[in-house]
Amino acid sequence: MRSESEVLFEDNPFSIPVADRVRRLPPYLFGTINKRKYQLRVAGVDVIDLGMGNPTDPPDQQIVQKIEESLADPRNHRYSVSNGIGNLRKEVAARYMKRYGVRLDANDEVLACLGSKEGFSHMCLAMMGPGDTAIVPAPSFPIHVYSVMLASGNVIALDVRDPEKFLRNIAYTCEHLVPKPKLVVVNFPHNPSSTVVEQDFFVELVRLAKKHHFLVISDFAYADVCFDGYKAPSFLSTPGALDVGIELTSMSKSYSMAGWRIGFCCGNREMVRALATIKGYYDYGIFQPIQIAAIVAMRHCDHAIDEMATEYQSRRDALCDGLRRIGWNPIVPKAGMFVWTEIPEPWRKMGSIDFAMKLLNEGGVAVSPGRGFGPEGEGFLRLAIVENSQRLRQAVRQIDRCLSVGSSDRAETTSPDAA
Ligand SMILES: Cc1ncc(COP(=O)(O)O)c(C=O)c1O
Known part of the structure; x- marks a missing residue:
C-alpha cells in the first residue's frame, strides 16, 4: 500500500494539453489534506483547523458598516x-x-x-x-x-x-x-x-x-x-x-x-x-x-490591530504551553500567525505528511506538514493560531490522546490539561 506522502506527490492528472507552465507545477501538496478535512467535516467530525493562516475573527464593526454603506451607493x-x-x-x-x-x-x-x-x-x-x-x-x-x-x-x-x-x-x-x-x-x-x-x-x-x-x-x-x-x-x-x-x-x-x-x-x-x-x-x-x-x-481602526495582536499572543501562549506540557519543543514565535515545531522524536521518522494525516484522522486536528514548504520543512509542522485559546488547548489534548493510543507509557503521562 502507498503511504500518504506517495499519494500526495502523484503526477498531475491532466488529460488535455494544458500549457507547460501548468504541467510543470507539482500537485498542490495541501490538496489531499484539505480533501480529507472536508470528508471528516461532512461525516460530522468537529475538526480543529490549524492548517491555514486564515483568520476566523471578523473585522472591526466600523469596517463592516462602511462597506454596507458603500454597497448602497450605485456609483x-x-x-x-x-x-x-x-x-x-x-x-x-x-x-x-x-x-x-x-x-x-x-x-x-x-x-x-x-x-x-x-x-x-x-x-x-x-x-x-x-x-x-x-x-x-x-x-x-x-x-x-x-x-x-x-x-x-x-x-x-x-x-x-x-x-x-x-x-x-x-x-x-x-x-x-x-x-x-x-x-x-x-x-x-x-x-x-x-x-x-x-x-x-x-x-x-x-x-x-x-x-x-x-x-x-x-x-x-x-x-x-x-x-x-x-x-x-x-x-x-x-x-x-x-x-x-x-x-x-x-x-x-x-x-x-x-x-x-x-x-x-x-x-x-x-x-x-x-x-x-x-x-x-x-x-x-x-x-x-x-x-x-x-x-x-x-x-x-489601529485599536483593532493591537487587540488582534494581543489575542494572537495569548493563543500562541496557550498552544506553546500546551505542546510543551505534552513533551513537544515548539519554537515560540515573536510574530506571525504560526507555531513552527519539530515533530517529536518517536514520530519524526514517519515524515511530516504522514504525521499530519495521522493527527487529522486520529486526532481531529488539521495542521500543515513542514514538507509542504519544501524539503527544508521536513521534520516540522506548522500550526496556525487561528482558533481561540480554548480550542487550541482542546487541540493539544486531542493530539496527546491520539499519540498516546497504543503507547502505554505515554497514556500514563497524559497532560494536566486533559479533560
Ligand atoms: C507570507 C505570506 N504572504 C502573503 C500571504 C497572502 O496574503 P494576502 O491575503 O494579502 O494575499 C500570506 C497568506 O497566508 C502569507 O503567509
Missing part, C-alpha cells in the same frame, strides 16, 4: 481603477509615514492589489523571465517559489531560519552565480518558520542589492502581528530601499480581512510601474466598497 458598482482609488493610495502612504517614517508618493510608489499574494505573483511576472533567477526563503511559502516558476524564472531557495547565514548565502550566491540573481525575496515575519529580523538585516540586504544589482521583494504580510513588544521593521524604512525594491503589505491579517482581497505594493517606482502595467491588462481593480472600507480601517 460603487462600476469597474474601479486597477491602481486603486486615489484616497486609498494616499491613506497607505500616510500610514507608512506614521508607522515607519517612510515618505511615499501616493501616485507613483503605491499600488493596490487584490491581496498581497496577487501583487507578489504579478510582480514576479513583471520582473522575471527565462534565464532569470530569484533567491527565495526556505522553508518556502509556496507562492514565493511557484510565482517565479510560473514567470519562467529559476529559483534558488536558501534557508532563512538563521537570518545572518541567509545574508551570507545571498552574498555567496551573487558572487558565484552567472548570471547573478535578479531578484531576492524576503519575508519577515516569515511564514512558515516565524523567523524575524531587526532593521540591520535590511541595511545589509540593501547594501548587497546595490553591490550585486539585484532587486528585492519584501513580503510584509505579517507586519502587524507582533508579540512581547517586538515591532517588525519595514524593509522600506531602510535608507536606499526605495532604489532597489518594493514591499507588499496586506489587510488580510492586520485587520482580519482575508476574504476581502486587498493588499498593497509600495516602493521603487519602476517596479511599481511594471506591476501596474501588468495589472492594467489583467484586472479592473478591487471592488470599490472594499477600497472605501479599507480607508476607514486604516484611518480609524
Whole structure:
C-alpha cells in the first residue's frame, strides 16, 4: 500500500494539453489534506483547523458598516481603477509615514492589489523571465517559489531560519552565480518558520542589492502581528530601499480581512510601474466598497490591530504551553500567525505528511506538514493560531490522546490539561 506522502506527490492528472507552465507545477501538496478535512467535516467530525493562516475573527464593526454603506451607493458598482482609488493610495502612504517614517508618493510608489499574494505573483511576472533567477526563503511559502516558476524564472531557495547565514548565502550566491540573481525575496515575519529580523538585516540586504544589482521583494504580510513588544521593521524604512525594491503589505491579517482581497505594493517606482502595467491588462481593480472600507480601517481602526495582536499572543501562549506540557519543543514565535515545531522524536521518522494525516484522522486536528514548504520543512509542522485559546488547548489534548493510543507509557503521562 502507498503511504500518504506517495499519494500526495502523484503526477498531475491532466488529460488535455494544458500549457507547460501548468504541467510543470507539482500537485498542490495541501490538496489531499484539505480533501480529507472536508470528508471528516461532512461525516460530522468537529475538526480543529490549524492548517491555514486564515483568520476566523471578523473585522472591526466600523469596517463592516462602511462597506454596507458603500454597497448602497450605485456609483460603487462600476469597474474601479486597477491602481486603486486615489484616497486609498494616499491613506497607505500616510500610514507608512506614521508607522515607519517612510515618505511615499501616493501616485507613483503605491499600488493596490487584490491581496498581497496577487501583487507578489504579478510582480514576479513583471520582473522575471527565462534565464532569470530569484533567491527565495526556505522553508518556502509556496507562492514565493511557484510565482517565479510560473514567470519562467529559476529559483534558488536558501534557508532563512538563521537570518545572518541567509545574508551570507545571498552574498555567496551573487558572487558565484552567472548570471547573478535578479531578484531576492524576503519575508519577515516569515511564514512558515516565524523567523524575524531587526532593521540591520535590511541595511545589509540593501547594501548587497546595490553591490550585486539585484532587486528585492519584501513580503510584509505579517507586519502587524507582533508579540512581547517586538515591532517588525519595514524593509522600506531602510535608507536606499526605495532604489532597489518594493514591499507588499496586506489587510488580510492586520485587520482580519482575508476574504476581502486587498493588499498593497509600495516602493521603487519602476517596479511599481511594471506591476501596474501588468495589472492594467489583467484586472479592473478591487471592488470599490472594499477600497472605501479599507480607508476607514486604516484611518480609524489601529485599536483593532493591537487587540488582534494581543489575542494572537495569548493563543500562541496557550498552544506553546500546551505542546510543551505534552513533551513537544515548539519554537515560540515573536510574530506571525504560526507555531513552527519539530515533530517529536518517536514520530519524526514517519515524515511530516504522514504525521499530519495521522493527527487529522486520529486526532481531529488539521495542521500543515513542514514538507509542504519544501524539503527544508521536513521534520516540522506548522500550526496556525487561528482558533481561540480554548480550542487550541482542546487541540493539544486531542493530539496527546491520539499519540498516546497504543503507547502505554505515554497514556500514563497524559497532560494536566486533559479533560
Ligand atoms: C507570507 C505570506 N504572504 C502573503 C500571504 C497572502 O496574503 P494576502 O491575503 O494579502 O494575499 C500570506 C497568506 O497566508 C502569507 O503567509
